[in-house]
Amino acid sequence: xxxxxxxxxxxxxxxAPTMSDKQRKILEAAIDTFSExxxxxxxxxxxxxxxGVAEGTIFRHFKTKKELxxxxxxxxxxxxxxxxxxxxxxxxxxxxxxxxxxxxxRVIAKNRLEFVRKQFPVLKIFIQEIAFHDELxxxxxxxxxxxVYQKFKKIIEHFQEKGEIVSLPPETIMRMTASxxxxxxxxxxxxxxxxxxxxxxxxxxxxSFIMYGxxxxx
Amino acid sequence: xxxxxxxxxxxxxxxAPTMSDKQRKILEAAIDTFSExxxxxxxxxxxxxxxGVAEGTIFRHFKTKKELxxxxxxxxxxxxxxxxxxxxxxxxxxxxxxxxxxxxxRVIAKNRLEFVRKQFPVLKIFIQEIAFHDELxxxxxxxxxxxVYQKFKKIIEHFQEKGEIVSLPPETIMRMTASxxxxxxxxxxxxxxxxxxxxxxxxxxxxSFIMYGxxxxx
Amino acid sequence: xxxxxxxxxxxxxxxAPTMSDKQRKILEAAIDTFSExxxxxxxxxxxxxxxGVAEGTIFRHFKTKKELxxxxxxxxxxxxxxxxxxxxxxxxxxxxxxxxxxxxxRVIAKNRLEFVRKQFPVLKIFIQEIAFHDELxxxxxxxxxxxVYQKFKKIIEHFQEKGEIVSLPPETIMRMTASxxxxxxxxxxxxxxxxxxxxxxxxxxxxSFIMYGxxxxx
Amino acid sequence: xxxxxxxxxxxxxxxAPTMSDKQRKILEAAIDTFSExxxxxxxxxxxxxxxGVAEGTIFRHFKTKKELxxxxxxxxxxxxxxxxxxxxxxxxxxxxxxxxxxxxxRVIAKNRLEFVRKQFPVLKIFIQEIAFHDELxxxxxxxxxxxVYQKFKKIIEHFQEKGEIVSLPPETIMRMTASxxxxxxxxxxxxxxxxxxxxxxxxxxxxSFIMYGxxxxx
DNA sequence: GATGAATGAGCATTCATTCAT
DNA sequence: CATGAATGAATGCTCATTCAT
Numbered sequence: 001x002x003x004x005x006x007x008x009x010x011x012x013x014x015x016a017p018t019m020s021d022k023q024r025k026i027l028e029a030a031i032d033t034f035s036e037x038x039x040x041x042x043x044x045x046x047x048x049x050x051x052g053v054a055e056g057t058i059f060r061h062f063k064t065k066k067e068l069x070x071x072x073x074x075x076x077x078x079x080x081x082x083x084x085x086x087x088x089x090x091x092x093x094x095x096x097x098x099x100x101x102x103x104x105x106r107v108i109a110k111n112r113l114e115f116v117r118k119q120f121p122v123l124k125i126f127i128q129e130i131a132f133h134d135e136l137x138x139x140x141x142x143x144x145x146x147x148v149y150q151k152f153k154k155i156i157e158h159f160q161e162k163g164e165i166v167s168l169p170p171e172t173i174m175r176m177t178a179s180x181x182x183x184x185x186x187x188x189x190x191x192x193x194x195x196x197x198x199x200x201x202x203x204x205x206x207x208s209f210i211m212y213g214x215x216x217x218x
Numbered sequence: 219x220x221x222x223x224x225x226x227x228x229x230x231x232x233x234a235p236t237m238s239d240k241q242r243k244i245l246e247a248a249i250d251t252f253s254e255x256x257x258x259x260x261x262x263x264x265x266x267x268x269x270g271v272a273e274g275t276i277f278r279h280f281k282t283k284k285e286l287x288x289x290x291x292x293x294x295x296x297x298x299x300x301x302x303x304x305x306x307x308x309x310x311x312x313x314x315x316x317x318x319x320x321x322x323x324r325v326i327a328k329n330r331l332e333f334v335r336k337q338f339p340v341l342k343i344f345i346q347e348i349a350f351h352d353e354l355x356x357x358x359x360x361x362x363x364x365x366v367y368q369k370f371k372k373i374i375e376h377f378q379e380k381g382e383i384v385s386l387p388p389e390t391i392m393r394m395t396a397s398x399x400x401x402x403x404x405x406x407x408x409x410x411x412x413x414x415x416x417x418x419x420x421x422x423x424x425x426s427f428i429m430y431g432x433x434x435x436x
Numbered sequence: 437x438x439x440x441x442x443x444x445x446x447x448x449x450x451x452a453p454t455m456s457d458k459q460r461k462i463l464e465a466a467i468d469t470f471s472e473x474x475x476x477x478x479x480x481x482x483x484x485x486x487x488g489v490a491e492g493t494i495f496r497h498f499k500t501k502k503e504l505x506x507x508x509x510x511x512x513x514x515x516x517x518x519x520x521x522x523x524x525x526x527x528x529x530x531x532x533x534x535x536x537x538x539x540x541x542r543v544i545a546k547n548r549l550e551f552v553r554k555q556f557p558v559l560k561i562f563i564q565e566i567a568f569h570d571e572l573x574x575x576x577x578x579x580x581x582x583x584v585y586q587k588f589k590k591i592i593e594h595f596q597e598k599g600e601i602v603s604l605p606p607e608t609i610m611r612m613t614a615s616x617x618x619x620x621x622x623x624x625x626x627x628x629x630x631x632x633x634x635x636x637x638x639x640x641x642x643x644s645f646i647m648y649g650x651x652x653x654x
Numbered sequence: 655x656x657x658x659x660x661x662x663x664x665x666x667x668x669x670a671p672t673m674s675d676k677q678r679k680i681l682e683a684a685i686d687t688f689s690e691x692x693x694x695x696x697x698x699x700x701x702x703x704x705x706g707v708a709e710g711t712i713f714r715h716f717k718t719k720k721e722l723x724x725x726x727x728x729x730x731x732x733x734x735x736x737x738x739x740x741x742x743x744x745x746x747x748x749x750x751x752x753x754x755x756x757x758x759x760r761v762i763a764k765n766r767l768e769f770v771r772k773q774f775p776v777l778k779i780f781i782q783e784i785a786f787h788d789e790l791x792x793x794x795x796x797x798x799x800x801x802v803y804q805k806f807k808k809i810i811e812h813f814q815e816k817g818e819i820v821s822l823p824p825e826t827i828m829r830m831t832a833s834x835x836x837x838x839x840x841x842x843x844x845x846x847x848x849x850x851x852x853x854x855x856x857x858x859x860x861x862s863f864i865m866y867g868x869x870x871x872x
Numbered sequence: 873g874a875t876g877a878a879t880g881a882g883c884a885t886t887c888a889t890t891c892a893t
Numbered sequence: 894c895a896t897g898a899a900t901g902a903a904t905g906c907t908c909a910t911t912c913a914t
Contacts, residue, residue, distance in 0.1 A: 020877085022877080022878080037350060038256070038258055038349075038350050039258075040256055040257075040259035041258035041350065043903075043904065043905080044904080044905060044906080045903085045904075045905090053878080054878065054880055055879090055880075055905090055906085056878070056879060056880065056881095056906085056907075056908085057878055057879070058905095058906095059905080060877065060879095061877095063906095064906080065904095124349075131256075131342075131346070131408070132255060132256050132259065164433070165433060166433070168423060172420075172423060175401060175402065176398065176401070176424070178401065179397050179398060179401020179402070180397060180398060180401070182397065182401065183393055183396065183398070183400065183401060187393065190349070202390075205390060208431075209394050209431065210431055211431045211433050212430070212431040212433055213427065213428055213429045213430040213431035215382070215384070215429050215430055238894090240895080261887065261888085262887080262888060263886085263887075271895080271896085272895060272896040272897055273888090273889090273897065273898095274889085274891080274895070274896055274897060274898095275894085275895055275896070275897095276888095276889095277888080277889060277890080278894070278895070278896095281889095282888080282889080283887095283888065283889090456873090458873090458874080473786060474692070474694055475694075476693075476694035476695035477694040477786065479907075479908065479909085480908080480909060481907085481908075481909085489874080490874060490875040490876055491876065491877095491909090491910090492874070492875055492877095492911080492912085493874055493875070493876095495909080495910060495911080496873070496874070499910095500909080501908095501909065537868070560785075564782065564785070567692075567782070568692050568695065600869070602869070604859060608856075611837060611838065611841065612834065612837070612863050612868065613868070614837065615833050615836065616830065616834060616837070618833065618837065619830070619832065619834070619836065619837060620829065623829065626785070638826075641822060641826060642830070644867075645830050645867065646867055646868055647868055647869050648866070648867040648869055649862075649863065649864055649865045649866040649867035650755070650819040650820055650827060650831075650864055651819065651820070651865050651866055674898085676898080676899080697882075697884085698884060698885085699882085699883080699884090707899080708899065708900045708901055709884090709885085709901070710887085710899070710900055711899055711900070712884095712885095713885060713886080714897090714898065714899070714900095715898095717885095718885080719883095719884065719885090874914100875912105875913100875914080876912100876913105876914100877911105877913095877914105878911085878913100879909100879910085879911080879912105880910105881908085881909100882907085882908075883906080883907070884904100884905100884906095884907105885903105885904080885905095885906105886902105886903085886904070886905100887900105887902085887904085888900100888902100888903105889900085889901105890898105890899085890900080891896105891898095891900105892896100892897105892898095892899100893895105893896080893898100
């Protein structure tokens, strides 16, 4: 199985097979509403109206409003970090065609951008609410530190040993890499989603920036 | 007037001279509460209690809850972008000791970090709420596009002409610069504020990253 | 047929032969719940869960929640007063071995205590709810005034004619007799059901009290 | 100070001086409603309507519906047992004109009957709800066992030593005394409050019954 | 007959805001 | 200027009951 395959696999929506029609409608309406007004400013009555169900129906499927939030956010966040979750992730990277750090982050970036494009409303909710709900922050922090961070770290160390990238602490490398990519994605979808974007080209530029900075000496 | 002077000038709290004791207490309590729970999830009665005033007193000073939000956020945001607001800003940069883009962003970064340290709760509120309130977003967008962006653009073009930085669109350069810095500041205060940070050194690393990337070929 | 026989007959559970398994489980669960939390504070969904049936099943067997209450309370109350209901009741008493009022109330007391022991939860529900439901109070009042009261009255008059008890109005005699007995039974089950009780002895004391008061001059 | 004086003193409504007009109206409406339909079946909106206030006003004065219940019931129950609460209670009894147990319970009975007449709705609520609320039962049990029971016990022992009443356990004597009186009061107000009652005469009969039973040998 | 999803009225409680004092 | 009682709409959630399967 080639890299592109297993990555794509994780992205596809193979979940929610047990979800009823109403349940899906409620989730959609809730995503809409939370995303637009924020969790605390959204009322369950509005969500019910938008979903075309009675208010009581929401609470038959989700015990509380907060549980509805978690039902929206958890699977998407899980899928977002899923590629890093795979056991063989780091190994695959080393043995793969990704000869350079550059290639690696380019693939990750393009692939995760695709995911963000599809799931932006949910990710927006996540970003907004993670600051206020322990039930959201704690599992995510665990997920991140125990899996994403560990795997990413090994990969960085691998390329540092190859002498390809500087010897800063891996978390610093990670932060720089991540914030450069996120610094594109966030405004792209949050502030200027109506603008036309050539994502392919932008990502190439960002990757280039990550590797060589702004001086252009490459 | 040297650069350091006018910058410091803008930071100092020369405002709020007309504010009564109660008013200040209300603002402090509101910052606390909004920052901790978010605007929508904070109740005016809780703020009143925390401020040690009667519920009605808040509405004597701020017509609505939203006006209270604006009263908190507006002056701080204004001060945050103030350096770019000054007419002579760009000119000063060109003629100043900042021979290199590197020096320029280093000063900006350190200086704005200082500001963020002091004002983080307010800026957190701003970041959280800008997505939901037109009254917040519109003036800020105007401020940004008409002043900050324009000035920053000129500066970038200046250094591009000097051949110091690559010929990407100025907004791309800006985004890369900004997100590298913000990508340090945000986690630093939002997620790991209890950790000990050597900000001076971190910023030097970030500036170096912005200029030369991760390859270390410099 | 001796007295003890017909009395025992009425107590035995010869009813509910047409009741399905589910129906019985629902009734049991409802008795549990109503008794513990009161009728109004009990929810049908909780009862359904406790009974191990679907929410809808309750309403297949009992049109409304109130009908469920009546189905619980009515047969038990009927059985409680049943001894007084029997046509030959008074006559049997006169011709029976009960030479004295004392013997009569002793048998009734012991016998009804036995019944209360078995059915306390249901009787508790009855006592709690009779004040609030006309559907409960009216048939009971009718039952009581037309049967229990009439029969009891004749018995009291019988013993008054024999000069065995004072010539107060029969209802006063009845009230004194009843409240002395009930004044034992109620706290015994309601407040101190965990304490060990020697019911036999207690009833003897109560009967003695009813007959001779507290002076002990007998 | 004669006995009748200190007893009357305790009965009079010297409380609630700090209660606002609205607060009193809410309490009255709540007593009405709770008494008529029971606590759980009463809605705060109905109480608000009956009291002529907004629903929110109820919750400004009483944090929860249950607190409203306690605010109604606690002071009345306290006043009901107040006579037994007084330090000198037992001593006064011994040295007083109450030469006989009979006189003592006659005064108590008449006096408490008067109280019940005025406060019946509240006492009805208490009786109904004590079974379901620990917050109600626990303080009352404490009050009763630590004060009422102790004092009453001493008085009973006093008259037992005088050879005036039988040597049953004091709590049995108490139960018999109390249930005879309560057995009059409860039906009198609960079931037949519309009937005309000669309370004076009835109580004399009850006291006589308590002392001498139904045989009339006195 | 039994289920349990669906309903929408109703619930206790909270809210931002007003206004008489 | 400050208060805090009063408001009534709105909130998240529960309820008894219905009905298609």
